[in-house]
Amino acid sequence: MTSTAPPEYPDQIDGAVLKVAGVVVLGAIMSILDITVVSVALPTFQTVFDATYATVAWTMTAYTLALATVIPMTGWAADRFGTKRLYIAALVLFTAGSVLCAAATSIEMLVAFRVLQGLGGGMLMPLGMTIMTRAAGPQRIGRLMAVLGIPMMLGPIMGPILGGYLIDIASWHWIFLINLPIGIVAMVYALRVLPADEPSESESFDFVGMLMLSPGLAAFLFGVSSIAEGGEGASFGPRVWVSIVIGALLIVAFVNHALRTSKPLIDLRLFRNRNFTVASISMFVFVIAFMGAGLLFPSYFLQVRGETTLMAGLLIAPQGIGAMLTMPIAGVLADKVPVGRTVPFALGLMAFGFFGFTxxxxxxxxxxxxxxxxxxxxxxxGTMMPIMTSALRTLTNHEVARGSTMINIVQQIGGSIGTAVLAMVLTNQLTSAPERPVDPLEFMADGFATTFTVALGLVLLALVPVMFLPRRREPSNLLADSGDTPPVMVH
Known part of the structure; x- marks a missing residue:
């Protein structure tokens, strides 16, 4: 019986892989844009549905919580049903949820349909990372992850611009209806170009773990997201701490369960891999600063400078332009140079740019x-995608889906914490009484400057784990699967 040689991947990114990347990027754009595009529609929702700000804010919170709830089970589902089938199902669910959101006639219906939309959107990113990692092979992960990183970087920037534009020229319904043609194209595209993969029939589902982790994440993130919320039960109120404590206890219970069972919902044994652990910690601290600060920039232009929503979005576009210039370069370097030699310089450059806002x-x-x-x-x-590449490069083919899921959970928790912490700092700054008579705009600007200083501190803190990223080339384990199953090939 002859053994099959491991597949050989060309060094360059070929057309077949780029087709797969196109599918994944379409899904990622829809998922990430819908996290931010709704933010500019909240005042419109207040008027249309005659609701308070705290009520309409649930259109964002519900979507985020749905993402957090479904992400943990994505790794198991990808193994059990196959990444292609599950990715198409996620696109269908997300697109259907978008259409239903546009048809909502009450704020309660809109929140419910945002949950449905989030359940589909939560699977798109980890599945996309898995599909691209398997398709690219170990030597091209960095360049393909750079492609996936474009919507991740541009989502917080383009969301407010697109949302403001659609509301101005049409109505709020179109911030959801825009997903219908994109979703249909993505579904047809996925059916044609995504490689078929065989599901792992032997995998069993960890129902006990799901009953601990998914509600635990949802409760924890609900509490964190409520810290800076105004009104009844606001910062440090019982609702906040009860949710955080219950969520944390459920997560701790899951950790104890996952280390004792053979096939947990999330395989915490991945953290035995030093590169994966260091990269995950680096990603966690970086995302706290990146996602938290991402909401501060448009707020400064809106509240202090009095700009329109559309103009505020355009003014922060240079950030996306800068990221687009370095991301492809960082992707090539991640395949050829140890990330521990490049990421510290990129993070230092980000800190230098941040200083201007302090x-x-x-x-x-x-x-x-x-x-x-x-x-x-x-x-x-030059920071986010190389870190993600470092996390996934040394995993085996069978571990990639679980590793992608773990990285997305880390990002979700980090982003929620960053947003809550910096929103709380800014709220405290803007509501505290000034020590001396001062112009209101100057007072607000000082509050933003202080909050940006805290964000800069978080960026500098990320340098600590980043310094432990690998500084020498290490062999990839992507082809080393315990079942001798090579990564999915693209034909």
């Missing part, structure tokens, strides 16, 4: 601010 005033030149955002984007483009 000095912000009510009349700071837009040239200075846009230049700072551009430099910050250059650093971000």
């Amino acid at each position: 000095q912000v005033e009510a009349d700071t030149s837009y040239w200075v601010l846009c230049g700072s955002l551009f430099v910050m984007g250059l650093g971000m483009g």
